[in-house]
Amino acid sequence: MLSKKTYTLQEATKKLEHYCAYQERCHQEVRKKLETMHMIPEAIDVIVVHLLQHNFLNEERFAKTFVRGKFNIKRWGRCRLTLELKRKDISKVNINQALAEIDEGEYIEVFNALSEKKAKSIKEVNIYKKRKKFTDYFLYRGWESYLVYEKAHELIS
Known part of the structure; x- marks a missing residue:
């Protein structure tokens, strides 16, 4: 029979302090981590409040x-x-x-550089299929559709 590891409130708090100090975490990730540690909801709330007060969680x-x-x-x-x-x-x-915090100039610069690189790398003869591959690539990565379609028509014609 497998026994679950149990944690005291202090042990769990220390473990979560290290978890949050290692890398920035959001509230959702911390709550999920505590749930996987089989902590009760009241203990989860106490630990999250402690992490917020001591600036481990922001x-x-x-x-x-x-x-x-x-x-x-x-x-x-x-x-x-x-x-x-x-x-x-x-x-x-x-x-x-x-x-x-993203600089608008840098944002456009990155998009232009990426789009030119991607347009050159697509090995498709059919212009419509090439545009489709280009737009799908950028829309999936969350670039604004007006930028993507404008650039697709500019680079692929």
Whole structure:
């Protein structure tokens, strides 16, 4: 028979402090982690409040870090970033603050560089299929449709 590891409130708090110190976390991730540790709802609330009071958990900081990382590394657009943050139950205010940190000039510059690279890499003869592949690629990554369609017609003709 498998026995579940149980944690005292202090052990769980320490474990979650390390969990949050290692990498920025959102409230949802912390709650899920505590649920997998088989903590009761009252203990979860106590630990989350402790983490908030001691600045281990900060939704605004998480949103900004998430946006910066996904934009710089995965090259996601604003639509995808917004969607992913909403999935993590981040408030609209924090989402908007995080997205505001992306410089508009850099955003367009990254999109232009990426789109030119992608247009060259698509090995399709049919112009319509090539445009479809191009637009699907960028729409999936959350770039605004008006930018994508405009660029598709500009680069692929």
